Amino acid sequence: MLGIVHFMLYSPVFPKVFFLIVLAKVLNNHCTHFFLTDIFLIKAATSLEKLKVLCKEDEENINPSILIKLYTQAILDMTYFEENKLVDEDFPEDTSLQKVKELITVLSEPEVVVKESNLHPKHSDILGTELLECLYWRRGALLYMYCHTVTAREEWHSAKRDVLKKCLIDGISYLLKMFNFRCPLQLNEDVSFQDIDTAKLLSAGVFSDTHLLAMMYSGEMCYWGLKYCVNEEPENCDIDTNGPGTSRISLKESLDFREIGEKILRKYMSICEGPLKGQSWNTTNAKKMLDFFQHCHY
Structure with missing residues (x-):
């Protein structure tokens, strides 16, 4: 075909x-x-x-x-x-x-x-924002599930570190690209919102549960990258994390698993413990991974 x-x-x-x-x-x-x-x-x-x-x-x-x-x-x-x-x-x-x-x-x-x-000229104008986000989410989530499975096979990720790293980099790229297709809501002191928690979510670029899962997944993939791919130099790549909703994340021309992982997981936690507090979003694993990032000496 x-x-x-x-x-x-x-x-x-x-x-x-x-x-x-x-x-x-x-x-x-x-x-x-x-x-x-x-x-x-x-x-x-x-x-x-x-x-x-x-x-x-x-x-x-x-x-x-x-x-x-x-x-x-x-x-x-x-x-x-x-x-x-x-x-x-x-x-x-x-x-x-x-x-x-x-x-x-x-x-x-x-x-x-x-x-x-x-x-x-713009893909979003003919495909639509939701379809584009779905295409990036599906590719990122597929690579997440694949990496989640193979990292449990010690002999596999030890022998195929290059393959794992490539999958992680691509997966993180797809997931973070999801945040580039919509403009976050701009909070303004002169404008009152009926639901301030929803307004805070939209201002953070979180328009659905899937956006929040993308944060957690990309953070966990950064954790795997630092844990299993530590013997190699940072990979040059073209991941754009300066789009709406991820403007505080910078790659500096290379993928730094620790830097990206820390920033995206902190943002995930601030949302789960802020606007979504009490709504069953668990931050236990995110806290463990943040602790790993902070104490890992690679």
Whole structure:
């Protein structure tokens, strides 16, 4: 499927909307044999059925944004089914890394399609904020779950430290990128809010439980990075943590697991013990990891 997609992307003879129509048909044909009884596969089938209906309409009557959103939703549902299989199977040691890589690639496709087909200069304008956040969350959470499993296998992370570190860096990057797509609420003394706790959450860039989980997950991945990847120099990378909601986090051109972990976990704790106090958000593990960061001499 990817070969067909890339041919259409780079071929000047394919109009961009026509490209999406053909892509919808390819995706449908590629995935038909998976549709069984799983709820997420049923949802994916529904999205693809809507795409098939749109494919029968005249090109000039089709909104590319609707096509790409349906395409993205189908991808999210189908990959979620595959991710659940990996979790249920406890990430098989021999095959799971390749499967994780494949899922990350598939979850990256919607942005690639938007970018390379020149549908719109801003991905958020055609995909929408919620879908973009979901795509980054899903990639980050998948890498989190994978790393969570393999760090329990001492012989694995000892032998494949480079692989683990790469997964951690990519996962942290995806999770923190989630905070770049919305502008935090600006608290103003001249403006009164009916629910001040909600206002504080929005000002911190926390618009959902998922945003808070992303903080905890990225903090824990920094903990694993410092604990298991301490014999290597900081990895050069392009993680942008200066976006809305993470403006106090700086990478200084390299990934410092301790620095990023401390700052993101402190922010997580301030939210859980502040606006969300008494709402069952546990900070015990966050405190233990912060203590590790403070007393680790690497």
